Amino acid sequence: MSDLLVAGGQVLRPDFTVERADVLVDRESGDIADVADPGTVDAPETLDASGGLVIPGLVNAHTHVAMTLLRGYADDKELDAWLREDIWPVEAELTAEDIEVGAELGLVEMIKSGTTALSDMYFHVGRTVDAVERAGVRAVLGHTAVTVGKDDEDARADLQRSLDVAKEFDGAANGRIKTTFQPHSLTTVGEEYLREFVPEAREADLPVHFHANETENEVDPIVDEHGVRPLEYADDLGLLGEDTYVAHGVHVDEREIELLADTGTGVAHCPASNMKLASGMAPVQRLREAGVTVGIGTDGAASNNDLDAFDEARDAAMVGKLAAEDASAVPAEAVVEMVTRGSADLLDFDSGRVEAGANADLAVVDREAAHLTPAHDLVSHLAYAVRGSDVRHTVCDGEVLMRDREVLTLDEAAVRERASEQARDLVARAETGA
Ligand SMILES: [Zn+2]
Numbered sequence: 215m216s217d218l219l220v221a222g223g224q225v226l227r228p229d230f231t232v233e234r235a236d237v238l239v240d241r242e243s244g245d246i247a248d249v250a251d252p253g254t255v256d257a258p259e260t261l262d263a264s265g266g267l268v269i270p271g272l273v274n275a276h277t278h279v280a281m282t283l284l285r286g287y288a289d290d291k292e293l294d295a296w297l298r299e300d301i302w303p304v305e306a307e308l309t310a311e312d313i314e315v316g317a318e319l320g321l322v323e324m325i326k327s328g329t330t331a332l333s334d335m336y337f338h339v340g341r342t343v344d345a346v347e348r349a350g351v352r353a354v355l356g357h358t359a360v361t362v363g364k365d366d367e368d369a370r371a372d373l374q375r376s377l378d379v380a381k382e383f384d385g386a387a388n389g390r391i392k393t394t395f396q397p398h399s400l401t402t403v404g405e406e407y408l409r410e411f412v413p414e415a416r417e418a419d420l421p422v423h424f425h426a427n428e429t430e431n432e433v434d435p436i437v438d439e440h441g442v443r444p445l446e447y448a449d450d451l452g453l454l455g456e457d458t459y460v461a462h463g464v465h466v467d468e469r470e471i472e473l474l475a476d477t478g479t480g481v482a483h484c485p486a487s488n489m490k491l492a493s494g495m496a497p498v499q500r501l502r503e504a505g506v507t508v509g510i511g512t513d514g515a516a517s518n519n520d521l522d523a524f525d526e527a528r529d530a531a532m533v534g535k536l537a538a539e540d541a542s543a544v545p546a547e548a549v550v551e552m553v554t555r556g557s558a559d560l561l562d563f564d565s566g567r568v569e570a571g572a573n574a575d576l577a578v579v580d581r582e583a584a585h586l587t588p589a590h591d592l593v594s595h596l597a598y599a600v601r602g603s604d605v606r607h608t609v610c611d612g613e614v615l616m617r618d619r620e621v622l623t624l625d626e627a628a629v630r631e632r633a634s635e636q637a638r639d640l641v642a643r644a645e646t647g648a
Contacts, residue, residue, distance in 0.1 A: 217247065218260070219236055219239070219257035220239065220260075221237075223578060224268070226592070236250050236255060237574075246574045269328070269578075271554075272554060274511050277320070277334055278334065278514035279336070280315075283633060283636060293429050304640060307640055307643045313337065315632050322629050323602075329523045330565065333394070333459075335398075343386050352565065354392045355392075356395065356396040360398045361403045373397070373410075376411075390610075390611055394421045395422050397422075398425060401432050408451045421458065427470070430465055445460075449473055456479075459560040460474075461484060463481040472504065474504070475505045486517075487512070487517040489533065496534075497537050499537070520602075524600050525601070528549070545597075546593050606618060
């Protein structure tokens with residue numbers, strides 16, 4: 215027996231009720247074996263959840279985890295100028311080493327704030343695979359292909375790489391890693407390449423993740439050139455479907471919302487990034503009413519500027535209400551659902567609920583804090599008052615990744631030191647063009 219008992223706490227159940235219970239974890243399978251009445255089951259190892267609330271580990275449905283190295287490097291510009299003037303010149307200098315160090319930093323931050331799974335879009339994916347494997351979380355990874363500014367040979371090679379990487383790393387880290395085919399967006403990948411490579415991805419049964427309808431500037435060129443809305447264009451290219459999710463989905467009209475719902479395409483909503491880059495407000499309430507699966511993502515740390523998914527859930531509630539002009543829109547339960555089960559559904563992980571048979575991906579939130587007192591409604595607290603720093607323990611795949619705020623799988627101090635050095639060198643290279 216190698217079971218683990220998360221004991222003495224209250225537990226958030228899939229129906230959003232809260233009850234006193236112990237959670238028995240089968241470490242062999244990495245699943246939850248039982249949610250039992252307190253004190254009725256035993257295990258060789260115990261994780262103390264007294265004074266705490268056991269919840270599903272949060273799932274970050276869209277990020278660029280290694281962008282932690284660019285946290286605070288360039289702020290306060292709109293998306294297009296920010297990318298062209300600041301982000302892309304530095305990204306051009308990114309080495310595989312930078313990616314690994316940046317990913318480790320982001321994963322430490324995620325574990326410390328109760329996130330147990332992420333969906334990442336970036337480059338040098340093999341190094342992110344290594345970091346995820348060591349950190350112990352779950353991830354959906356992929357190589358992000360861009361064709362603008364490239365000649366035909368380089369453009370085709372980049373899309374081929376996205377296909378190859380998705381095939382190579384699917385199932386890595388004992389199944390904790392899955393992959394997606396990743397054309398960056400509908401405006402940064404040329405139509406001829408999408409027409410050629412999307413059918414290949416579908417043929418290989420690869421899920422697809424891309425940015426869509428993030429800003430008006432992404433919508434207008436497609437309407438001008440093709441005479442249809444971006445998601446109609448995406449549908450025509452075979453890009454929409456059950457195993458597809460788009461990041462952002464801010465500027466979507468009614469027809470596009472119906473298309474997302476009809477095709478089973480999900481949306482990874484990134485409210486903080488949308489606010490910071492003044493991209494707009496996604497119609498989350500409308501999307502949910504239409505039956506679209508919506509998850510929540512932080513986007514990269516350079517446009518957020520942190521990877522705390524509790525923060526993001528709170529932002530999702532706030533922006534959702536503003537967008538709907540209705541304070542009852544996107545209520546507490548909806549954001550808690552989106553940042554757990556909703557995101558997990560997009561990533562196709564059996565996580566996001568504390569229930570026998572589900573993945574043993576858990577966070578224990580310490581309730582003994584002034585900002586969490588009194589406790590009228592713990593779901594309200596999860597949506598509006600809990601911070602990532604309230605997480606006491608984090609468990610993924612049945613393994614304890616953080617115990618009493620100490621990360622066990624990565625050396626936090628060493629990761630921070632390496633990241634600071636690496637980020638300094640990266641920016642120096644970019645600024646001198648060396
Ligand atoms: Zn993004």
